[in-house]
Amino acid sequence: MNLAQAIRTIPDYPKRGIMFRDITTLLGDPKAFRHAVDALADPFRWAGITKVAGIEARGFILGGAIAHQLGAGFVPLRKRGKLPGETYAVEYALEYGVDAMEMHRDALGDGEKTMLVDDLIATGGTAIAAVELLRRAGADVIAAGFVIDLPDLGGAEKMRALDVPVMTLVSFAGH
Secondary structure: OOHHHHOEEEEOOOOOOOEEEEOHHHHOOHHHHHHHHHHHHHHHOOOOOOEEEEEOOHHHHHHHHHHHHHOOEEEEEEEOOOOOOOEEEEEEEEOOEEEEEEEEOOOOOOOOEEEEEEEEEOOOHHHHHHHHHHHHOOOEEEEEEEEEEOHHHOHHHHHHHOOOOEEEEEEOOOO
8 A cells, every 4th residue: 555645745834845744634544544553563563562652643643553453551742731640751842942742650661662653753853852751761662653754854863873763654755
């Protein structure tokens, strides 16, 4: 199946010159959605993953489905102030400022084999922050999976430099 055909491209969003890759069309296509979830989960089916961490918001959709396929629990990585319990937090740079991501302190045990999931990896800033957050909680981040890679922006390579194997399903040139 050609997943690239199931992904909508919206030019000049959120700003001029950006080609936004929108997976909501993939999520709405039952065959494409199943294919993406299976393709991200299957290589790790026997890796002993106990938790799948998903980055808000599309990572929740994919991560929950992948966790189900792997028989693992799910850990939401949320924007600051959205979780009710005690949290770990990490700040990370955005193009025009700083953001923060949090997770519950009791979401992971030490050494827990964890897979990180999101819809897209571009510069890697959010994913790298997520790895830092998971490792702070004691997780062993054994893989990261993304539907889309924008290889020109180098995020997947930055993740690999952190000793996190990265799997992507579709690559698009540019931003």
